[in-house]
Amino acid sequence: MLKNRIIPCLDVKNGRVVKGINFIDLQDAGDPVEQAKIYSDGGADEICFLDITASNENRDTIYDVVKKTSKKCFVPLTVGGGVRSVDDINKLLNCGADKVSINTAAVQNSKVVVESSKKFGSQCIVVAIDAKKNDDKWEIFTHGGRNNTGIDAIEFSSKMESSGAGELLVTSMDRDGTQVGYDIELMSKISSKVNIPVIASGGVGNLDHLVDGIKLGNASAVLAASIFHYGKHSVKEAKEYLDSKGIPVRI
């Protein structure tokens, strides 16, 4: 039986972890390679890096991070943030990323998704959808949540599936950082609309939220950042909890 995945996400800025695991025994708490290794040793099903480097001159730092991490972690590595072109995707894959997530570029020009999935295969193309509720619909935001495009998120998810995306990483902008749980309605609407796996993101504050994301939101995988970073829960605890709730996980 296919297992639901737990994916810890690390924010990386200028090659350093911004929000990270708060372990005192870490030699270098800002080292993304070391943190990724802790997660993969702890049973993380995948690792996700979100590059939030703002300046263009420091953008190359992520390549070095990916290169080093992929030599030490032998679970899938997804990298996103600032991916603009087929060439960016190619570079990340060559450095050892297994999947690349595309956000703003996919909204601005769906050809990037079409071309990259043809060139590298759908298995490595994740489209990241940042959505915010507006009345009875969800609208897509780009540029790290700064720009409202007015595009309907549910329809867009379907378009991305037909463009060749292998997975959708759906983040609720309303919930992100709030720790009150995923936007279940958004997750389940998108999950029933498309036939590719949906990764739920944004808003996890406790382990029950992970359960809800899978059971109620029908997500194939759940992504979380802060509940793992600050030592509140380990990936292992999360898995044992999901298992106790009857959710199939890899233990």
Add this chain to the structure above:
Amino acid sequence: MNVTIVDYNSGNISSVINSFKEVAKDKVNIEVTSDINKIKSSDKVVLPGQGSFKSCVDALNNINGLVDTLDEFAISNKKPLLGICVGLQMFADIGYEETETKGLGWISGKVSKIDNQNGKFKLPHIGWNEINIIKNSKIFNNIENKSHMYFVHSYEFVPEDKNVISATTDYSSNIVCSVEKENIFGTQFHPEKSDKIGLKIIDNFINL
């Protein structure tokens, strides 16, 4: 010993390279090349594959003499070869992804789309799934039955001779996820992305 990972522009093979180098340490030399002379002289060959069946077969055919060299290596000389993902699928006679495409024809059978039972099962089949080991394959030495492996695929290999199947996995139906025919080995899952247990499979192949 020389192990060659065939680099034929089949997409992203850095994880395969990293995992083999991790396992090999300094004991075994890992070559990454499409140079047919290097392939001929190596002891073992790894055939990765990402993207579609058609794109991988086309990429193999685009390198002059490569298919003949692999044929000679695996079929005439019976030296150990491991196919991963589409690398395994290409063992078949024929594949149906994008369009009907001839495979290497090393293990009779076809590669067709997984039946998603009218949307009941999401495709691609992505994530960790248990393998049911049904034959004592040499690459499963010290691998427990029901171990978890990482999968990413929408197509499955359906061999004619069921005796070549060494493991299956449950997704929609019983999917063939590993084969062994004499010196030819293949995994539908990605040992290079399946954590320590996957590295053990790579170790088993290197130590054949």
